[in-house]
Amino acid sequence: MDLFDLKGPQGRDNTPGLKQSIFVAAEQDFTTIKGVKKTKLPGDSVTIDGSHAFADGKGFAKCYTTLKTAQLKLGNVGERDGRGKKIDFTFFHPGNSKEVAEFDRQIKNQTCIILVTTPDGEVLQLGSEGLGVEILGEYDSGTLDSGRRGFTFKVEGYANGLLFYEGDIKQLDGSIVGAAA
Numbered sequence: 001m002d003l004f005d006l007k008g009p010q011g012r013d014n015t016p017g018l019k020q021s022i023f024v025a026a027e028q029d030f031t032t033i034k035g036v037k038k039t040k041l042p043g044d045s046v047t048i049d050g051s052h053a054f055a056d057g058k059g060f061a062k063c064y065t066t067l068k069t070a071q072l073k074l075g076n077v078g079e080r081d082g083r084g085k086k087i088d089f090t091f092f093h094p095g096n097s098k099e100v101a102e103f104d105r106q107i108k109n110q111t112c113i114i115l116v117t118t119p120d121g122e123v124l125q126l127g128s129e130g131l132g133v134e135i136l137g138e139y140d141s142g143t144l145d146s147g148r149r150g151f152t153f154k155v156e157g158y159a160n161g162l163l164f165y166e167g168d169i170k171q172l173d174g175s176i177v178g179a180a181a
Contacts, residue, residue: 004042015119018070022091023060023115023169024107024135031055033113033129034167043164048125051167052113059170060115063103065091066150072116072124074162085162087126087133089114089155092148096139100151104137114155115165125165126155133157 027033032053037044069092074085093100111132116124127133133155142149168176 013120017068017119018072019117019119020065020067022063022065022070024063025060025113027111027113027132029054029058035129046161046164048163048165048167054170059172059174061172064093066094070116085159087155087157087159089126090152092150092152094148094150096149104151107135115169123165125163127157128159131158
């Protein structure tokens with residue numbers, strides 16, 4: 001592997017955090033989960049090579065998250081000559097509707113692919129074929145005088161590193177949004 005220069009922001013924005021909408025799909029609902037590009041340009045080894053394909057009637061579910069609650073971390077795991085990354089992503093969904101309770105119940109034993117968007121429009125993919133992420137929810141009612149009521153979801157998985165998704169995002173209703181949405 002050839003190394004290359006890593007430059008600073010050079011006056012560009014570097015806003016932290018993630019946008020409020022995330023996209024979740026069960027690994028079993030895909031007909032094709034694309035891998036990373038095989039070309040050798042800088043960034044190709046961490047960029048998904050096109051758009052994923054779904055079985056009929058399937059796609060990404062769009063999930064609302066409370067502003068300033070979604071956070072993604074990739075930590076190091078493994079030993080020398082065998083290192084990887086552990087995905088640690090959390091987000092909060094407010095309320096105690098039947099829909100979110102059912103989402104929590106159904107998602108807990110699935111492996112998934114998740115797409116999250118940075119404030120500058122980069123779409124990051126969590127999970128890959130055969131290494132989908134797991135989503136576990138915890139409910140908190142809050143108290144009458146403080147706290148927040150809803151589900152905190154914790155996402156865990158493993159990867160070789162950060163993945164960038166530039167393909168189309170097919171939603172459950174069949175609509176397609178560009179990856180920078």
